[in-house]
Amino acid sequence: xxxxxxxxxxxxxxxxxxxxxxxxxxxxxxxxxxxxxxxxxxxxxxxxxxxxxxxxxxxxxxxxxxxxxxxxxxxxxxxxxxxxxxxxxxxxxxxxxxxxxxxxxxxxxxxxxxxxxxxxxxxxxxxxxxxxxxxxxxxxxxxxxxxxxxxxxxxxxxxxxxxxxxxxxxxxxxxxxxxxxxxxxxxxxxxxxxxxxxxxxxxxxxxxxxxxxxxxxxxxxxxxxxxxxxxxxxxxxxxxxxxxxxxxxxxxxxxxxxxxxxxxxxxxxxxxxxxxxxxxxxxxxxxxxxxxxxxxxxxxxxxxxxxxxxxxxxxxxxxxxxxxxxxxxxxxxxxxxxxxxxxxxxxxxxxxxxxxxxxxxxxxxxx
Ligand code: G6P
Numbered sequence: 001x002x003x004x005x006x007x008x009x010x011x012x013x014x015x016x017x018x019x020x021x022x023x024x025x026x027x028x029x030x031x032x033x034x035x036x037x038x039x040x041x042x043x044x045x046x047x048x049x050x051x052x053x054x055x056x057x058x059x060x061x062x063x064x065x066x067x068x069x070x071x072x073x074x075x076x077x078x079x080x081x082x083x084x085x086x087x088x089x090x091x092x093x094x095x096x097x098x099x100x101x102x103x104x105x106x107x108x109x110x111x112x113x114x115x116x117x118x119x120x121x122x123x124x125x126x127x128x129x130x131x132x133x134x135x136x137x138x139x140x141x142x143x144x145x146x147x148x149x150x151x152x153x154x155x156x157x158x159x160x161x162x163x164x165x166x167x168x169x170x171x172x173x174x175x176x177x178x179x180x181x182x183x184x185x186x187x188x189x190x191x192x193x194x195x196x197x198x199x200x201x202x203x204x205x206x207x208x209x210x211x212x213x214x215x216x217x218x219x220x221x222x223x224x225x226x227x228x229x230x231x232x233x234x235x236x237x238x239x240x241x242x243x244x245x246x247x248x249x250x251x252x253x254x255x256x257x258x259x260x261x262x263x264x265x266x267x268x269x270x271x272x273x274x275x276x277x278x279x280x281x282x283x284x285x286x287x288x289x290x291x292x293x294x295x296x297x298x299x300x301x302x303x304x305x306x307x308x309x310x311x312x313x314x315x316x317x318x319x320x321x322x323x324x325x326x327x328x329x330x331x332x333x334x335x336x337x338x339x340x341x342x343x344x345x346x347x348x349x350x351x352x353x354x355x356x357x358x359x360x361x362x363x364x365x366x367x
Pocket of ligand 1: 058061113
């Protein structure tokens with residue numbers, strides 16, 4: 001197998017552009033359009049007996065896990081704990097019978113995550129693994145193996161693995177909900193329909209690439225950048241900040257939009273761009289009012305929303321990025337694209353080594 005960049009300048013950009021295809025490929029093994037069902041490999045344990053889920057991962061995979069926490073609790077009404085692996089392992093977590101421990105990893109080799117997996121097993125937990133490398137150590141040690149089909153990811157900063165992880169986690173959430181009697185066939189059909197719309201919506205998001213490239217110069221000179229979001233867009237704000245840090249070396253922070261008033265708002269001035277991730281939906285108005293708090297203090301906002309959202313709140317923003325209008329379930333999958341592209345174009349402007357950023361490794365096999 002030879003892997004090259006095709007006609008892209010970097011592996012990262014190639015991998016960003018592969019997302020419509022690899023997300024579709026991943027969904028194909030979890031979503032059956034024929035009978036409108038979400039289907040998982042059959043675990044050797046009873047999903048309906050799961051009383052608690054513990055999610056553990058690192059880096060970008062951890063943010064996919066944070067999105068999943070919202071989904072598992074909302075759809076399946078199962079309580080969820082989540083930790084970064086390096087904390088989980090040493091904080092003496094309480095794991096009771098009937099617990100499912102879920103590990104998310106592109107490589108399947110991250111040392112902290114693997115150590116956490118073995119610890120959870122020793123505590124009697126069932127082990128589910130969402131992993132992109134099917135031959136990896138974590139894949140071999142799983143009770144329930146849920147592969148992503150993103151294909152090899154070369155860029156150190158994870159992109160396509162993240163959106164594929166979200167696709168799998170949404171399917172797992174729906175499955176758990178059904179097992180718990182909380183998803184009737186009509187609702188399941190809706191979930192299948194929304195998930196199936198993701199690849200085309202990602203394509204729609206990619207169409208905004210040139211516009212994002214054109215506005216990257218607004219972010220490149222900044223020393224600090226703040227990302228805000230609510231609900232499942234909060235982990236996306238964290239992921240956006242991580243991407244920017246990783247490849248452009250600009251300091252960035254992701255914050256829950258409503259928590260900004262308890263600290264980071266003190267940072268706001270005209271030199272700190274604020275990226276607001278706010279798709280139309282039940283949380284839109286609340287996020288916009290946090291955005292207005294930023295604007296009232298002279299902050300320069302980039303609003304990422306859909307056409308309706310930008311019509312309603314785009315005035316007074318430094319820039320806006322228009323996404324296709326999507327169901328809230330797939331919004332985190334679709335809104336990952338502008339967040340990745342923005343980090344990418346800023347990094348290119350800064351002339352950093354996008355695919356091999358300094359001090360970072362693709363797979364971290366030390367604890
Ligand atoms: C490294 C990579 C990140 C990745 C993290 C977790 O730090 O640079 O991009 O998100 O490891 O990796 P995993 O393979 O476990 O998903």
